[in-house]
Amino acid sequence: MPQTTRSLAAAVVAGLLLTTMAVVPAAAAPGSPHTRPAVPDRTSRTEARRVDSVPTPKLDWYACYGYAECATVALPLDYDKPKGATTEVALLRVKARDQQARIGSLFLNPGGPGGSGTDIALAAPSFLGDDLLDRFDIVGVDPRGVAASTNVRCFPSVKEQTRAYAGLNVAFPWTKAEEKAYLKSAKAVGQACSTTGRPLTSAMSTAEVARDMDVLRRAVGDQKLSYLGFSYGTALGQYYANMFPDRVRAVAVDGVLNPAAWVGQGKARDQLQESRLRSSDAAYRALREILARCAGAGPQACPLAAAGDPVASYDLVAKRLRQKPVVIDDPDAGPFTVSYADFVAASLSALYSPYGWEPIVDSTALLLTLTDPQSASPARLAGARAALGRIAAQAREQRRFDFPYDNGLETMGVDCTDAYHPGKLADWPALSAQEDKRAPYFGRPWSWITALCARDAWTVRDADAWTGPFNRRTAAPVLVVGNYWDPATSYQGAVASARLLPNSRLLSSDSWGHTAYGTSACVTGAIDAYLLRGALPAEGTVCVGDVQPFVGASEPAGRAASDKNALAAAGLPARGAPKRLPPVVAPLPLAGSLTVR
Numbered sequence: 001m002p003q004t005t006r007s008l009a010a011a012v013v014a015g016l017l018l019t020t021m022a023v024v025p026a027a028a029a030p031g032s033p034h035t036r037p038a039v040p041d042r043t044s045r046t047e048a049r050r051v052d053s054v055p056t057p058k059l060d061w062y063a064c065y066g067y068a069e070c071a072t073v074a075l076p077l078d079y080d081k082p083k084g085a086t087t088e089v090a091l092l093r094v095k096a097r098d099q100q101a102r103i104g105s106l107f108l109n110p111g112g113p114g115g116s117g118t119d120i121a122l123a124a125p126s127f128l129g130d131d132l133l134d135r136f137d138i139v140g141v142d143p144r145g146v147a148a149s150t151n152v153r154c155f156p157s158v159k160e161q162t163r164a165y166a167g168l169n170v171a172f173p174w175t176k177a178e179e180k181a182y183l184k185s186a187k188a189v190g191q192a193c194s195t196t197g198r199p200l201t202s203a204m205s206t207a208e209v210a211r212d213m214d215v216l217r218r219a220v221g222d223q224k225l226s227y228l229g230f231s232y233g234t235a236l237g238q239y240y241a242n243m244f245p246d247r248v249r250a251v252a253v254d255g256v257l258n259p260a261a262w263v264g265q266g267k268a269r270d271q272l273q274e275s276r277l278r279s280s281d282a283a284y285r286a287l288r289e290i291l292a293r294c295a296g297a298g299p300q301a302c303p304l305a306a307a308g309d310p311v312a313s314y315d316l317v318a319k320r321l322r323q324k325p326v327v328i329d330d331p332d333a334g335p336f337t338v339s340y341a342d343f344v345a346a347s348l349s350a351l352y353s354p355y356g357w358e359p360i361v362d363s364t365a366l367l368l369t370l371t372d373p374q375s376a377s378p379a380r381l382a383g384a385r386a387a388l389g390r391i392a393a394q395a396r397e398q399r400r401f402d403f404p405y406d407n408g409l410e411t412m413g414v415d416c417t418d419a420y421h422p423g424k425l426a427d428w429p430a431l432s433a434q435e436d437k438r439a440p441y442f443g444r445p446w447s448w449i450t451a452l453c454a455r456d457a458w459t460v461r462d463a464d465a466w467t468g469p470f471n472r473r474t475a476a477p478v479l480v481v482g483n484y485w486d487p488a489t490s491y492q493g494a495v496a497s498a499r500l501l502p503n504s505r506l507l508s509s510d511s512w513g514h515t516a517y518g519t520s521a522c523v524t525g526a527i528d529a530y531l532l533r534g535a536l537p538a539e540g541t542v543c544v545g546d547v548q549p550f551v552g553a554s555e556p557a558g559r560a561a562s563d564k565n566a567l568a569a570a571g572l573p574a575r576g577a578p579k580r581l582p583p584v585v586a587p588l589p590l591a592g593s594l595t596v597r
Contacts, residue, residue: 040475040503041245050079050464051211051244057219059091065564067572068094068122073219075144077203079211080464087200089212090148092118093220094125094138097575104249105220106136106531107213109143110562111231111255113206114411115585116140116147119562125573126560127518127582129528133575136226136531141216143236145204146411152204154189154197154410158403164188165409171345172432172445174322179429182451187425190457193413198460201410205417207466210240214247224249224475226531230515230584231255231489235262235418238470238478238497245472250531254481255515255584256494259470262419269420272431273450280439280446283348283487286512287314287441290357290549297550304361307368314364318343318441320371328370343367344441351487352586354513354547409452416453417462425454442487471500478504479530479537481523483516483545488586505536511545518581519545559583 057073064070074086096102110120121140125133132138145152155161167173167181168189193201213236217225226249229237234253241251242259261268261276268276291310294302304310321340329335346363350356369376422431428451435443452458478501482494491508498506507526511519517527522543529535561567562583 041472065568109233111585113414123560154193171341186451190452194460205462205465248474252479255489258493258496264420280442282490283442352514357549416458421453423455509543
């Protein structure tokens with residue numbers, strides 16, 4: 001998406017954000033009488049007819065990216081018309097290292113909506129456990145409309161797209177002028193996707209992707225589905241489990257969206273999706289906990305504590321930036337601005353990492369000086385300006401230009417098509433302000449991101465979207481993984497999803513960042529054991545993340561790359577190579593960073 005050059009928090013984009021790791025006592029396997037019902041719910045006749053009437057595709061795999069295989073397949077645009085129009089869907093697999101002991105295929109989804117399944121599959125050797133890599137073909141599918149699959153495209157040219165997006169080039173609108181421009185652009189995007197974007201926008205709901213996945217499960221030769229989904233990928237996993245409950249071998253979901261809250265039913269249809277999901281509450285809770293732990297750690301471990309109460313310092317910086325943005329005229333980077341929205345978006349972005357406390361306290365301390373330059377010494381003020389100059393230079397290096405056409409925001413149509421959103425776009429300023437009162441700072445950004453989904457803007461619907469039920473009894477248990485301090489998918493979402501699914505097990509993790517796989521041996525070992533053997537963690541298990549605020553060193557190697565060319569250049573990691581965090585795409589994320597190193 002085109003971006004302005006003067007704002008540090010680039011607007012609305014899909015950003016790669018990450019996770020954390022963990023070992024658990026294994027409980028009964030899914031086949032035991034205590035965990036597996038004698039008779040699971042059945043796939044409905046309607047859904048069975050839709051997918052089973054499609055002939056099993058023959059996947060013409062070819063070598064790609066050095067150590068993977070790629071394929072494309074034409075699938076029905078509308079499963080009610082299996083012999084009608086089609087859309088091309090792309091797959092990538094990394095074959096099991098031990099083909100003789102191969103269990104089957106493990107499908108991955110990194111989230112989004114709009115994240116690339118082929119990217120995360122190629123990155124899998126960098127973050128998945130070696131036993132999984134030994135015994136599963138790792139398969140990633142780019143959902144219809146996304147990445148290497150046939151792209152949704154709502155504008156006939158980049159020029160028209162750039163003009164329509166103009167008001168979206170803020171982290172979220174704060175001033176009245178920004179709100180007006182944002183509403184105008186959201187309306188333009190929603191209308192374009194409801195007209196020019198068709199017919200794909202009317203056929204790219206999560207239910208359609210679940211139907212694609214069931215056909216592709218059959219195409220790779222698996223009788224039942226093995227699946228690991230992160231973030232929005234947890235919605236896809238739960239949709240599949242409820243649409244095809246008797247076709248589940250193992251479904252693990254990490255960083256969980258409550259699908260009933262995602263869709264919205266009854267009176268909730270007219271609520272903001274954020275009012276139902278409560279991502280902003282989770283982010284605010286995590287932020288306050290970090291600042292409280294900073295105070296407890298003291299100035300030696302957390303320099304922000306030297307300025308007084310860290311909570312008060314953060315609030316003071318936010319108050320000053322609401323009144324007046326900081327403008328820095330750096331001789332190297334040139335003039336740039338840090339606004340209140342930039343500061344909040346940067347904090348939210350940082351919270352996705354297990355090491356997010358570091359950029360939060362660093363940027364708060366930095367801006368505490370720059371928003372009150374009279375109180376700082378010339379040397380300290382110059383150092384702060386230089387630090388922000390380095391940040392501006394990095395931001396400019398990461399700028400995205402107009403070419404080629406980028407449909408990242410338009411893949412948001414999955415949410416607009418899946419869920420019920422308020423009817424009037426003009427109500428967003430008042431509704432988002434209400435959310436901000438309940439969950440300060442983060443209510444607005446999590447609310448505004450769905451503005452283009454207003455029913456008077458995004459008018460196209462998928463007649464075959466799934467709206468529930470989400471309480472089907474599956475052939476094998478679903479493993480639901482929730483992280484206490486996740487700023488995007490609230491821990492309560494995992495609790496609610498586990499309560500909905502009668503044949504599920506909740507695994508909790510006292511860890512930081514978005515999603516939990518990779519944060520400790522406890523979580524990682526439990527998920528791996530479940531996917532490999534169906535072994536469930538003991539009921540009530542709570543893992544503890546290896547990384548805790550103000551304890552230990554700075555961030556090590558970090559997350560696995562997702563760029564296919566970079567992964568191909570690095571080559572296939574050997575068995576036993578150090579693991580990284582998964583490249584997870586947060587649901588409805590904001591970009592922006594004030595990280596100071």
